[in-house]
């Protein structure tokens with residue numbers, strides 16, 4: 001008997017220059033995606049980050065008024081580690097982000113400001129696979145990103161954006177969803193993995209509140225595990241996997 005062959009992930013498209021990553025919380029990109037971002041910025045591509053919230057409800061022992069500014073600083077530092085200098089916050093409320101026109105409009109506005117060919121987001125499905133339930137903010141933001149990539153190109157859905165000087169941008173060619181249960185594509189994480197670990201470690205206050213392990217051991221173990229698991233479907237190289245939607 002032959003072993004069933006695991007379907008392999010395809011390499012991500014490379015014929016693009018600008019990407020915009022739009023996620024719910026500080027740390028969403030660092031939990032698995034940052035090695036790909038490091039590889040892209042190394043190759044001279046531009047990547048911007050947009051966070052729907054400041055993650056102000058993310059640390060049990062810190063009230064939101066203190067937590068929000070702290071997590072914003074941590075997010076800017078972790079972006080810098082992988083070559084990203086543009087970090088914006090849409091100021092939706094952490095934990096209760098609502099899918100709807102307001103969120104789609106804010107994301108469409110960001111897409112028009114940045115004019116990306118590739119948009120990145122995080123798993124928008126109900127679960128992480130099996131019985132691991134996803135959080136409502138990830139579901140709301142992920143779905144809104146997939147929709148807003150199209151809204152950004154339509155002059156009439158949010159006419160107030162044109163009045164603000166944001167002309168339609170029809171140039172988004174793909175939306176890549178990280179953390180998907182059904183990935184289709186991948187990026188080699190070999191060169192970016194150390195910086196991905198350093199990038200996650202910038203969320204030190206969050207990690208220290210989360211685990212009793214040393215933050216260094218926790219971050220390396222987590223990210224190596226994710227990259228190795230994706231790599232099983234990418235020729236054995238450590239990888240960051242995405243589900244790629246064409247537009």
Ligand SMILES: [Zn+2]
Pocket residue numbers: 024025027028138
């Ligand atoms: Zn999150």
